[in-house]
Amino acid sequence: LGAVGPVASIVSVGDELLVGQTVDTNSAWLSERLTSLGIPVERRWTVGDSPERIADALAAALDSSQVVVFSGGLGTTPDDRTSDAVRGALGVNSGAGESLENPLGMAPGLAFEANDSVIVLLPGVPRELRAIFTAQVAPRLVSRFGDSRRQSFEHRIHTTGIPEPVLAEQIEEVLGDEMGDGDLAFYPDLRGVDVVLRVRGGTAEAARHLFDAFERRVSGVVGPFRYESPGGDLVEAVAGTLGELGDTLAVAESCTGGLLGKRLTDNGGASRFFRGGVIAYDDSVKRDLLGVSASVLQTEGAVSRAVAEQMARGVALRIGADAGIGITGVAGPGGGTEDKPIGTVWYAVYLNDCVRSEHRTFLGDREAIRERAVQAALALLYHWIMDDQRVMDGQKVAVGPER
């Protein structure tokens, strides 16, 4: 695409970063803010509290960047050396630079104009850095670079239940070479894959046309795996669908041990739809608290369709919820058999007096198997409700054409 408009570099300073004492969250935050201001970040450096290293990084950054943001090394202790090192590298005197007021801490930020570039120094404490950037740096960059900044547009599709290589291959197959103007990227994690189409430059309308064309091509491929959630979390999608119906949910977990309940309550307001659950780790808990049949446990085994279904139904009835989820599986690292290898998970959803269940053999270690099992169970509930709504919407249209 070539270098249209200003680009940025970020330099994180601090010995505590290089010994791994501190995870650098500032540079991700700054990257996101700069990108959305239309000033893409092209490189980041992390250096210790060393004037030479700081000066080296500044020189390299100024080679190609019109914005250089330093974070850290601005305090009052002797190992805080960023401001003197930057002044030395720029060849300005010890009082030079414009002070940026810090409303939350002792160390103010600093701004320099040099070589057609803006150099900003911010303290390393995340909330102080964010406050100064938001109130003083962002407006300065907008007014300094104006319309030369690169507008960027993105279209994001959340999926779960399909591996990244399979999804990528299928999408690339239906697209052919058609999306030449956009950058296609896949962001996989244990919970699923986000597909993102990004366009830099051009108008919002042109981007929307591209996104519409993209949607038409890929909707068949992503459809069965897709969910809608502004924040990207399937729980948010499930909460939304349950909330629309006024339905409540209870969960029964064996191998996931509480992870599903934790996921459902990670955000506030879960009490609107979530009533609670039973962690039925031991089989006696499955029997005594969920009413799973002792003979089924014996004949089918704890990891079976029948047990998952009885868990889902049992917990909904015991707790008095409209819907129930049951999960039972072999999360490893021990406990696998030839019939039920590690990763075997049965999960079931109870809703409207019906039960649906699926089983999968998930890959990965214990953490991956548990995350994937929870996500698959949530997806089963989500798609069930969404499919029902689509059918109902269709029926309404058929029966009542006055709508």
Next chain:
Amino acid sequence: LGAVGPVASIVSVGDELLVGQTVDTNSAWLSERLTSLGIPVERRWTVGDSPERIADALAAALDSSQVVVFSGGLGTTPDDRTSDAVRGALGVNSGAGESLENPLGMAPGLAFEANDSVIVLLPGVPRELRAIFTAQVAPRLVSRFGDSRRQSFEHRIHTTGIPEPVLAEQIEEVLGDEMGDGDLAFYPDLRGVDVVLRVRGGTAEAARHLFDAFERRVSGVVGPFRYESPGGDLVEAVAGTLGELGDTLAVAESCTGGLLGKRLTDNGGASRFFRGGVIAYDDSVKRDLLGVSASVLQTEGAVSRAVAEQMARGVALRIGADAGIGITGVAGPGGGTEDKPIGTVWYAVYLNDCVRSEHRTFLGDREAIRERAVQAALALLYHWIMDDQRVMDGQKVAVGPER
């Protein structure tokens, strides 16, 4: 200290880092591991999925580093370009490099030897990166650089329940200037604070003397907050103490919503001591499944000592476990009152027909409050058992001097 022995650089690769979509936790983890292997990290770079930027970073790193670790950009999709870019920069052919088996994912790591340096490419998925580094990269670096590494010894104390600034001040007060040869560092996270004393250079015996002196000085300060766990996880310590007694545990969670159960089952083998639990998010579940008194719920409120204690006792009895934990609190962001502000948590432990309970007002957001509540409840159980054992050990010595 000057450049004695090998030093390392880390290059993180990925457009998702530069747009701020992903916080780079890999480079902190790698920095900590390399530092403790005696190979200090002198610089880190973050670049996008661009062969030129990757090659630039490699060239700059090889100027001064004998170890260069890349993370990210090793998958199977077209935007994963690290291996080809590194091969191109090194001038080797497209099959070159030694494959490093990935036990947890699709993309193997790669290792190259060039210009007296070791270059290692690891996938960006944190658990895969950690598995490959631990099993294959660390042993290779140890054997490759042997005694030229800056030998480093460390002594680590795990604590929970005391804030880092308080702990640091108290430890620095009892130490005075006595630990001149060692570097003292504090590693805080939501679950507690690790205190680490590191010595670089010298013999193991000299380090042990220093660590012994350190222990004598700080044991009074850290004692009430300390736990022993080879992996650093308080759950491991709790599992060990319960395991020694042959005792089992059940949990009842309100605001933590399953997080405690998840923590207890994060590692395999939890069925040795953990039987299950009840996620009593809605008050009706506290009544119906745990036997919490409806009148106590009404008069004291759900977030109260009495409810936490009845939850702990109720879940132990219903599930048939020797010990029970109950947690109830206001995790936010809504639900706070003047009496019970956000962060107020009551937690209780039932054991040997007794109940102990505590309450705290935890700081931070919802995630922090929930993590801290779980950790505090586990600590209450752990210290109770440990104190009992100390008393019992003392009695045994007093009664049976033949031991």
